[in-house]
Amino acid sequence: MRSRFNINNYSNLGQRAITALVGGLIVVLGSIYSDWTYFLIFGVILAFSQMEFYKLSGLDGMLPLKSFGTLLGLMIFVLTFMVEKERMSHEYLFLIFPLLSLIFFVKLYKKTDKKPFTGVAYTYLGIVYVAVPFSLLNLAVFSVDQIYHFEILIGCLLILWASDTGAYFAGTKFGKTKLFERVSPKKSWEGFLGGAFSAIGVAFIISQYFHVIADWKWLVIAGIIIIAGTYGDLIESLFKRSIEIKDSGKGLPGHGGFMDRFDGLLLSAPFITAFLKIF
Numbered sequence: 437m438r439s440r441f442n443i444n445n446y447s448n449l450g451q452r453a454i455t456a457l458v459g460g461l462i463v464v465l466g467s468i469y470s471d472w473t474y475f476l477i478f479g480v481i482l483a484f485s486q487m488e489f490y491k492l493s494g495l496d497g498m499l500p501l502k503s504f505g506t507l508l509g510l511m512i513f514v515l516t517f518m519v520e521k522e523r524m525s526h527e528y529l530f531l532i533f534p535l536l537s538l539i540f541f542v543k544l545y546k547k548t549d550k551k552p553f554t555g556v557a558y559t560y561l562g563i564v565y566v567a568v569p570f571s572l573l574n575l576a577v578f579s580v581d582q583i584y585h586f587e588i589l590i591g592c593l594l595i596l597w598a599s600d601t602g603a604y605f606a607g608t609k610f611g612k613t614k615l616f617e618r619v620s621p622k623k624s625w626e627g628f629l630g631g632a633f634s635a636i637g638v639a640f641i642i643s644q645y646f647h648v649i650a651d652w653k654w655l656v657i658a659g660i661i662i663i664a665g666t667y668g669d670l671i672e673s674l675f676k677r678s679i680e681i682k683d684s685g686k687g688l689p690g691h692g693g694f695m696d697r698f699d700g701l702l703l704s705a706p707f708i709t710a711f712l713k714i715f
Contacts, residue, residue, distance in 0.1 A: 459697075460597065464590055471584035474577070475517050482513055482570040485694040485702075489562045492695075496679040499549055500558040504542055508535055509567025516571040520578035536563070566695075569705035576705070579712040580648055587646040591654060592708060594642060595661050596700050599635035603666075606630020615666075620673040632662045653715070660707045665700030672699035 466473040486509045490502040512532055518524040539559050543552045577589050607627025615623040639658035643651040672695055695702075 456597070460593075463593065467586045467589050471521065471577075471586075474584070474586065474589065478570055478573060479510060479513055481694060481698065482567060483510060485570075485698060486562050486566040488693045488695050489566055490558070492675070492679060492681070493558045493562070495681065498558045499546075499551075499555040500562060501539060501542055501555065504539070505559040505562050508539070509563050509570075511535055512563070512567050513571045513574070516574040520574045520582065521584070522582060536560070565702060569702045572705045572709040576709045576712055579709070585648045587648045588712070591639075591642045591646050592657060592661065592704070593701075595635050595639050595654075595658050596665055596704065598638035599631040599658075599661055599665055600700065601631075602634025603627040603631030616670055619670050619677060623670070623673075628662075628666060631666070635662050649712070653712070656711060657708055660711065661700065661704045664704040664707050668700045668703030671703065672696070 463477060466477040483506055486506045487502060490500045490505060493500050494502070512535070515524070515528060515531060519526055519529055539556055543549065543556050543559075546552060546555070549555055573589065576592070577584055577586065579585075579588065603623075604627070607622070607624045607630065610626040610630070611622075611624030613625040614621065615625050615628055635658045636655065639654045643654040646654070
């Protein structure tokens with residue numbers, strides 16, 4: 437009798453490895469293939485991540501506009517992509533403000549909400565916390581001569597993944613000194629340093645092959661990811677801890693949900709984009 441593949445039959449580490457390999461290949465190959473496949477893949481990731489955030493907020497008794505908030509997040513992502521691709525003029529970015537104002541109008545007609553402004557606040561938070569960082573990636577990948585450069589995105593992701601992997605293995609093997617025990621008891625300074633060394637090493641290697649930006653900028657990006665990525669992980673842990681759950685979802689076996697996998701990117705993206713645009 438032919439056996440069927442079931443990822444749940446593997447250990448947590450095995451699930452993490454399989455998910456990381458398959459998901460990583462889809463993201464990397466799709467981003468390299470064209471700007472439109474990048475747009476499609478990260479639009480899907482944005483939608484799942486934002487819906488996860490709203491679902492978790494609902495577990496804590498909040499009532500954000502899940503579908504409408506996610507739709508607005510996707511519209512912001514589309515607008516920034518089309519403007520950076522020069523399919524639309526920069527003036528169209530001003531549409532973001534009236535679009536966000538629609539949240540108040542929609543909430544006005546939700547008769548069952550006892551605390552409508554709490555729902556409004558969490559709807560906005562989902563957009564700022566999830567949709568805006570993903571939308572800023574559009575500015576980052578088009579930051580050089582307004583041409584799509586997959587090297588910027590792939591480089592940032594490889595550094596982020598190296599940081600996460602290094603931190604995981606160093607923390608598992610040597611972790612003793614707690615990094616931020618109140619928020620995340622398992623994270624250690626040893627894991628942080630392991631992730632930092634891995635990120636810097638990968639950044640140096642990338643700088644030898646990806647010359648779309650200066651070599652020193654890759655090292656700065658590594659520093660941003662090491663610090664902002666760690667805080668992004670801690671902030672999501674704080675959020676999950678406040679509603680007493682372990683993972684943000686079950687969409688990615690071995691990793692939890694989409695937010696568990698991309699929490700470091702959410703806080704890193706604004707800093708990376710600002711750095712690339714200013715310098």
